[in-house]
Amino acid sequence: DTLQNKINLLRQKCVASSNEVEALRASLGAARSDSCRLHQESELVVTNVNQWVREQRQANEKLGQKIREQIKHIAQLTGEKDYLQGAVRQLQQENKHLKKEADxxxxxxxxxxxxQGSDWVTQTLLSPPRPELREEE
Structure with a gap:
């Protein structure tokens, strides 16, 4: 009877071990599947991040070019503004000079x-009356 109990106990242990092995195999398969899926997802994330980095780099280059163009335009406008301010100052001085001359x-x-008015008065008083005026009197 003892031997039979030992055999039954060993069979139970063998069945339990077999069940545990099957559970571990299933778990290992799921882990491998999860690992593969995670690897694919991480590759996809890396690909997406690389694409985003490229897009950001292109956007930054485009923005940098636009900023450089605006800097050139600002420099051009600043030069024109300085020239026009000088021209305004010169014209103001010329205008002031012309006003003085006009005054x-x-x-x-x-x-x-x-x-001329005083000469006319003097000439009128000193000159004899004109003959036309005498005849009318």
């Missing part, structure tokens, strides 16, 4: 006008 000429013209 001088206006004053001179008014002085001559006053002198």
């Amino acid at each position: 001088k000429q206006r004053i001179e013209w008014e002085r001559l006008k006053v002198l």
